[in-house]
Amino acid sequence: MNATAPRALFSYRPYWAQRYGIAPFLPTTRAEMDELGWDSCDIILVTGDAYIDHPSFGMALIGRLLESHGFRVGILDQPAFHEPDSFHALGRPNLFWGVTAGNMDSMVNRYTSDKKVRSDDAYSPDGKAGLRPDRAVIGYAQRCREAHADVPLVIGGIEASLRRIAHYDYWSDKVRRSVLIDTRADLLVYGNAERAIVEIAHRLAAGTPITEIRDIRGTSHVRPLREFVEIDSTSFDTPGRIEPIADPYAMSPEREAAPCSTGEGAPTDDGTLVKLRPRKAPDRATSVIRMPSFEQVSADPALYAHASRILHLESNPGNARALVQRHGKVDVWINPPPIPLTTPEMDALYELPFARIPHPRHGGAKIPAYEMIKFSVTILRGCFGGCSFCSITEHEGRVIQSRSEKSILGEIEQIRDRTPGFTGNISDLGGPTANMYRLACKDRAIEAACRKPSCVYPDICDNLGTDHGPLVALYKKARAIPGVKRIFVASGVRYDLAVRSPEWIKELAQHHTGGYLKIAPEHTEDSPLKHMMKPGIGAYDRFKELFDRYSAEAGKEQY
Incomplete structure (x- = not known):
């Protein structure tokens, strides 16, 4: 496209x-x-x-x-x-x-x-x-x-x-x-x-x-498909079969006939040599991926899962292709994802002349969502976690878009000077994930070519920079602003990344936690965690160990 x-x-x-x-x-x-x-x-x-x-x-x-x-x-x-x-x-x-x-x-x-x-x-x-x-x-x-x-x-x-x-x-x-x-x-x-x-x-x-x-x-829009080469999505991502769960009490002959059997019913290799021939890749500018239609995914759970996977595979702005899905007699066309904003663009966007309060026509009414965030600052967008149960990556993209230190500190000063009811506490410096600020692939060319849905599963990618130093420096400057008593971090913590930078955990425990730190291990067992594309419980245990140690060093009893 x-x-x-x-x-x-x-x-x-x-x-x-x-x-x-x-x-x-x-x-x-x-x-x-x-x-x-x-x-x-x-x-x-x-x-x-x-x-x-x-x-x-x-x-x-x-x-x-x-x-x-x-x-x-x-x-x-x-x-x-x-x-x-x-x-x-x-x-x-x-x-x-x-x-x-x-x-x-x-x-x-x-x-x-x-x-x-x-x-x-x-x-x-x-x-x-x-x-x-x-x-x-x-x-x-x-x-x-x-x-x-x-x-x-x-x-x-x-x-x-x-x-x-x-x-x-x-x-x-x-x-x-x-x-x-x-x-x-x-x-x-x-x-x-x-x-x-x-x-x-x-x-x-x-x-x-x-x-x-x-x-x-x-x-995305509805349009007829003309002058484009169609690529069948199943040609590069073959949908699997959905088999009934095997009966653990089945008799031996029934189990041998099961698709996963190692007995006589198991698939065999007939020795046929498969010849591989190179194929010329279609021009991306004139090609589009044809996903299973609405009618097909409605009727077949395997095709529905396949279509969802294709949407996630085509989420990297550097290499994503256009998608098309038939709905009855019309095609829904989805163009590649937007190019992430640069740091200067993020700064200019968040520095627009917001009044920072509800519209006056709401009078003195309390709007709970505003009450929760009126003293918070967004420092980044996006998430490269790719967790299977979460929509952040699908919506905001996996490339982290960060604001500059100067812009963030300037917004804190604006809150101090302009937001009614400010008592000195910033409720959050964060975003979708608290500790992905300025984290990115070490090589932009690799990032643009990458097709992985996650940068941190099943393990943190070797090409991912995990230095939390800029975030620690930001925290220190933020809490030094005159009139600011405390800077809290309330956004979710990715603890498998945090343990790579113990100095960030130390800063978090000693200066940015108010007694309780809420994090979400999601589960304790490996099987559910793998299905969710989350780190094993060992990363959580290591994070807790460091958090407890640095809390004790500061004379704080925190949980």
Whole structure:
């Protein structure tokens, strides 16, 4: 797939509406638009979360980014989905609708694992539940189409990202179609979508029809397959058979006939010599991987597992190929993943003029998700763990994107100076994993060519740099900032990496733990850990030994 080469995130010529300047908050009502002197919005973002102008919340991050490019961005946060008129509140967007369920999948947000309705919603004022519909992306997309059917519709966020191909839906206990089909959206942006959404906005502003925007990385769309060479996914990743579990009480003749038998029923080698002939690899720019169709994965668990594996194999931005999956009479096309942001791009993104508080229209309501993170700082994105039960790698990618030390320390000072209620404690310096800051492959060429789903399983790759020195230096400078009493680390710890840098464990135990450190060994037995692609319990034991030792050296009793 000949996807466009990435352009520096802030290198575009600003849209003409930049003359209106920076909004104190992105408008959520017509009255707020009038105060800004706007007659219309260029882009309207619809989200299932209450609007909090803070970089930890997707609608604010994307909204402020688009604003920095000169676009007038309005936000419909938690619109009354059963009232069509609420989607007319900001008028007709000039360029496109941007729809997301919010920071969480709407079904996970509303239901427990027992499929019982939750009594609260951490992303709503005062934790009130029921302010977003089930499968919110689908519901919101339908309302946007009803309001202004001619306006391009772009969907994104974690709910859309993880449902970009045919997927198993726990709540209905069946395989569902790609959310692209159910929403009839023009484009789906997946993963960290800053590059894609900025490129889409500028192309639409330049007059390019949405139907011609088909070559942007990190996007998915419905299109006919023309002038491309198809590669059958089963030609390089053969699906296995799903055999019934062998009966341990079966009689000997039955066991000998089993597929795993070493008796007479075992497969034999007939001595035939297999001749291998080199094949010319198809041109990546004109080839696409054909995955099993929605109908096939719905009917065959082995093909479903195979399709999921292909999605993970094609996740490295350096070598991933385009994917296509048939849904009835149409093809869902998935372009290669986005190129990760550079450190200067990450810095500029997180240094945009966020108010860092909820929108004033929420009054004095407490929004639990904000209360939890308002004194925290994101220092990195991504995770190269590739754990089989986790969606972080699938959504954010496995290449770690880190901010600079200067940018992080500057945000801590902003929290100290601007965030109401700050008492001197930073609740977290972290990200998806606390201790992957600035960790990367030692050789960028190897990283770009790598096809492994994990850099740390079954063991830490020899090509992975594991030096925690930059993170230790960051911690020391952060806790030396005047007015800051304590810097806590609340993000998850990858302890198999931590034991490679005892000095980081020492810093963590003696300065960044408040008596209890929560980590997740997941299990104690090798078999479940292997299936989860997690390190053995020995790594946990070694980490605990070091943590206890350094805690004792500091005279702390910690657990």
